[in-house]
Amino acid sequence: MQTSFSLAQLADPDVAESEKILRTCVHCGFCTATCPTYLLLGDELDSPRGRIYLIKEMLEQGRAASATDAKHIDRCLSCLSCMTTCPSGVHYMHLVDHAREHIAETYERPADERWLRRMLAFVLPRTNLFRAMMVGASLAKALGGRHWLPGKLGAALALVPGYPKPPAKTDRPQVFPAEGTRRGRVALLAGCVQPVLRPEINAATIRLLNRLGVEVVVPEGAGCCGALGHHMGFTDQSHRLARANIEAWQKTGDLDAILITASGCGTTVKDYGYMFRTDPDLKSAAAEVSAKTRDVTEYLAELGVASTAAPRNLRVAYHSACSMQHGQKISEPPRALLKAAGFDLVEIPEGHICCGSAGTYNLLQPGLSSQLRDRKAANIARVMPDLVATGNIGCMQQLGTAIDVPIVHTVELLDWASGGPMPAELAGRPRSS
Known part of the structure; x- marks a missing residue:
């Protein structure tokens, strides 16, 4: 794809990276075959190729995002199926993340939508606040709130599984020693939403790893990976949360790996090196964190699990x-x-x-x-x-x-x-x- 960014525009490292990604696209359309929203809607603008054209125009012209830009880019799931399909290696994830940041900065959403996004970005990364919200949501659901709450709030209640589970001991910062001879030492990201909805996941992870001879550290100061805000374009928030995690893991001592039990978080933590590529103070540490990050099944496959x-x-x-x-x-x-x-x-x-x-x-x-x-x-x-x-x-x-x-x-x-x-x-x- 030909581009015509100015030298002044390309001085911005995010624009320069997006320009490289855009030039990789050859318009082949293979991505349309596996894009969920294109399969449902059949609209070219709801395919990766169509969104790439929107993003190119928006960034190249240096203009504020329009309602059309926001609508079609908002509809993207960031499922990244297009990246698996693409024969040219277009890094769509970094491109659409840049577009979302641009939309968040330049497009004035309707008040209700703006409020909902800000509320989600504020509440979800804060485990205790999210737990409290889940109590309120469960009560509202029991009172038939789906019928009297407006729009998306009513629809959201259908996803509420019930009252949240009490805080688990395994999500508190501490060290879980290995059983028998120690074979490894890892940090476990407790996360933000998962401890409220399914605390048994981290508990099972720690039990299993300890039995396999692995010491597990849940570090003080590590929390939300930043993905939830990042994919809504709130990069200031996502980078702040990512920075806190990086600093927490730096203080943890020697680690064989940083383990993630939620693959959505894992994708983001593995991208910390890219997110901080221009930060002279954190560039090296972020790259080290990304290199050490493993999904729990990746690590277990290397370790071996006896049935x-x-x-x-x-x-x-x-x-x-x-x-x-x-x-x-x-x-x-x-x-x-x-x-x-x-x-x-x-x-x-x-x-x-x-x-x-x-x-x-x-x-x-x-x-x-x-x-x-x-x-x-x-x-x-x-x-x-x-x-x-x-x-x-x-x-x-x-x-x-x-x-x-x-x-x-x-x-x-x-x-x-x-x-x-x-x-x-x-x-x-x-x-x-």
Whole structure:
């Protein structure tokens, strides 16, 4: 793709990077075949290629974003399926993130939408505040709030799974010593939303790693990865949160890896090196953090997990989150671990298509999100599993109310298969024969 940015524009490192990405695109249109919103809407502007044209025009002309720009770029899930499909290696993630920042800075959204985005960016990264909001939301849902709350707020209540679980000991900053001979030392990102909705995920991770001889550190000062705000264009917030994590991990001492149990967070933390590439004070530390970051299944695959109590006759449909398969390019490790643990693994048709969760997408674009959720749920039903395994909290919440079988984190099954407790969601569920 030809571009005509001025030298003054290219002096901005973000513009210069976007210009390089734009020039990589050859207009082939392969991306349209796997883009979820294009599959649903059939509009070129709701495809990666169409959005690239919008972004090019907006940035090249140096103008404020328009309502049209915002509408079509907002509809992008950042599922990154286009990056898996693209034969030219267009780094769409960095391009659309830059566009979202530009939109946040130059486009005046309607007041209700502006308020909702700011509220989500403020509340979700703060675990205690999010827990309090979940209590209020659960109460509103019980009182029929879906019918009397306006617009997207009413739709959001449908996603509320119930009253939040109490804070778990495993999410407090501390060191969990290895059992027996120590084989490794890792930091675990507790996260922000996951400790409220599914604290058992981190608990299972720590149990499993400790049994395998790995010391686990939950550092003081580490929290939200910054992804939720980053994908709404609030880069000042996302960089502040990322900086806090980097500094917290720097103080933790020697680490073999930084482990993430939510693949959406993992995609962002692995990008810290890029996010701070122009920061002279943090550039090196950020690159080191990105290099050490692993999804928990990546690390477990390197370590090896022995199955001591493998459950039999359980048909598991593995849902590969977009941030796992497209963002981090992790495909085989979780599947291989589940098979080795004794589970009967089945693939979900259209496994490359997003479930519609995508961070805050299901709150900001509930119509499109619910269509994708129902499409994914129908594909899951086709393979008739006993349960669904995945590696991302967002997907778990998105699909949990749409399917008739439990959905659990991959690490919970691996913990169970190697001597840990059965995941609570599976208690009392019948097994296939």
